[in-house]
Amino acid sequence: MKTLAVVSGGMDSVVMAHLLKSEGHELTLMSFNYGQRHRKELEFAGMAANDLGANHIIVDLSHLTELVSRSSLTNAEIAVPDGHYAEQTMKQTVVPNRNAIMLNIAAGYAVTIGARHIATAVHGGDHYIYPDCRPAFIKTMDAMLTVANEGFIDKDFTILAPFLYADKTFIASEAHRLGVDLSRTWSCYKGGDIHCGSCGTCFERREAIRDAGIPDPTLYEATPEYADPR
Amino acid sequence: MKTLAVVSGGMDSVVMAHLLKSEGHELTLMSFNYGQRHRKELEFAGMAANDLGANHIIVDLSHLTELVSRSSLTNAEIAVPDGHYAEQTMKQTVVPNRNAIMLNIAAGYAVTIGARHIATAVHGGDHYIYPDCRPAFIKTMDAMLTVANEGFIDKDFTILAPFLYADKTFIASEAHRLGVDLSRTWSCYKGGDIHCGSCGTCFERREAIRDAGIPDPTLYEATPEYADPR
Numbered sequence: 248m249k250t251l252a253v254v255s256g257g258m259d260s261v262v263m264a265h266l267l268k269s270e271g272h273e274l275t276l277m278s279f280n281y282g283q284r285h286r287k288e289l290e291f292a293g294m295a296a297n298d299l300g301a302n303h304i305i306v307d308l309s310h311l312t313e314l315v316s317r318s319s320l321t322n323a324e325i326a327v328p329d330g331h332y333a334e335q336t337m338k339q340t341v342v343p344n345r346n347a348i349m350l351n352i353a354a355g356y357a358v359t360i361g362a363r364h365i366a367t368a369v370h371g372g373d374h375y376i377y378p379d380c381r382p383a384f385i386k387t388m389d390a391m392l393t394v395a396n397e398g399f400i401d402k403d404f405t406i407l408a409p410f411l412y413a414d415k416t417f418i419a420s421e422a423h424r425l426g427v428d429l430s431r432t433w434s435c436y437k438g439g440d441i442h443c444g445s446c447g448t449c450f451e452r453r454e455a456i457r458d459a460g461i462p463d464p465t466l467y468e469a470t471p472e473y474a475d476p477r
Numbered sequence: 478m479k480t481l482a483v484v485s486g487g488m489d490s491v492v493m494a495h496l497l498k499s500e501g502h503e504l505t506l507m508s509f510n511y512g513q514r515h516r517k518e519l520e521f522a523g524m525a526a527n528d529l530g531a532n533h534i535i536v537d538l539s540h541l542t543e544l545v546s547r548s549s550l551t552n553a554e555i556a557v558p559d560g561h562y563a564e565q566t567m568k569q570t571v572v573p574n575r576n577a578i579m580l581n582i583a584a585g586y587a588v589t590i591g592a593r594h595i596a597t598a599v600h601g602g603d604h605y606i607y608p609d610c611r612p613a614f615i616k617t618m619d620a621m622l623t624v625a626n627e628g629f630i631d632k633d634f635t636i637l638a639p640f641l642y643a644d645k646t647f648i649a650s651e652a653h654r655l656g657v658d659l660s661r662t663w664s665c666y667k668g669g670d671i672h673c674g675s676c677g678t679c680f681e682r683r684e685a686i687r688d689a690g691i692p693d694p695t696l697y698e699a700t701p702e703y704a705d706p707r
Contacts (some may be wrong), residue, residue, distance in 0.1 A: 343588035365553035
């Protein structure tokens with residue numbers, strides 16, 4: 248069956264795409280360009296599409312990021328906060344309602360190509376901070392899409408969110424089980440040549456891979472702030 | 478109160494914006510550029526913003542239209558069908574899931590500027606063809622947005638859809654009541670210097686204004702296909 252997977256190039260979404268492929272889904276990957284800060288991720292999304300033999304569609308929303316940036320404190324000049332995400336700093340790094348925007352564009356494209364599912368890598372680790380990663384969001388979004396596209400989509404059309412109740416450590420262990428090379432995923436918000444190792448997303452990535460008890464093939468600039476048990 | 482109104486520059490959305498202003502809403506207008514065919518409408522949306530003393534935000538989604546066009550029969554080279562809309566021809570002129578995409582981007586921007594409402598001019602005349610103009614769509618979208626943005630939006634945040642149960646004739650009569658100059662709205666899909674008078678949207682516009690029993694200040698190239706009672 249055809250499935251349109253929203254893939255950023257990060258660990259969560261790339262592992263999800265491999266999981267879906269292993270379950271027999273015929274994948275198209277869709278990525279979103281929110282401006283310069285995310286270009287590095289897009290390269291890794293393209294690599295994932297190559298690895299999976301999937302089409303890769305990039306939707307350019309950098310214009311939207313600019314609009315939002317001009318109207319709020321959210322802009323590219325704000326330094327990326329280091330260490331573990333606190334609520335306030337996470338709010339600075341996102342376009343409001345972003346997951347809903349991405350999933351609705353994905354749904355529109357899914358109608359166009361006749362896909363039966365759209366897939367998102369939202370996971371339990373983000374529930375506390377992001378309301379649009381919670382089960383209630385996926386449930387109401389699914390209901391809305393069914394109503395909004397009645398007669399245009401398959402009656403079995405659904406959103407897939409295989410990590411909705413899992414955490415990032417589970418995702419790392421799934422990567423290991425599926426043989427996904429995590430060095431072919433990108434998490435760092437700073438967009439250097441290699442992962443910085445100390446920004447919020449690098450911190451979470453390292454922690455998840457460490458807690459899964461699997462080797463971390465990622466090259467990092469900085470040593471971890473936590474004591475590495477290996 | 479601050480309200481973000483999605484305004485295309487057409488009759489329905491411009492009349493809605495005037496209605497909201499008359500009710501005391503502090504308006505920002507948001508328009509979407511879906512590519513060349515809609516540029517003319519955008520000019521009229523800008524005129525409406527001027528007339529209303531409102532900010533005007535244009536979100537460029539022409540890239541999305543291109544993606545969808547390359548993947549389906551929907552593209553700018555398809556001739557715009559004349560006469561009253563039939564189901565098939567209407568399907569050709571839209572990006573799937575379009576209203577949901579627009580309202581979600583509007584909601585994201587509403588969070589940014591602290592607006593309490595987003596407003597859409599969906600109306601009863603479109604219920605038959607477009608599932609994303611029906612009451613069930615507005616209801617499920619409203620529920621989804623509340624869940625997706627919990628903690629980021631005002632708890633009273635709602636979608637306004639003042640014409641949800643009205644038809645286009647009612648909208649024309651509202652234009653008359655509110656003193657809206659309908660020559661400052663654009664309906665024609667063909668984007669010429671004046672309204673063609675014979676495409677699907679021109680046909681519906683003329684019919685609604687005629688049925689409302691009000692003067693039609695619009696300049697049309699073609700005479701109407703129906704017998705004009707005036």
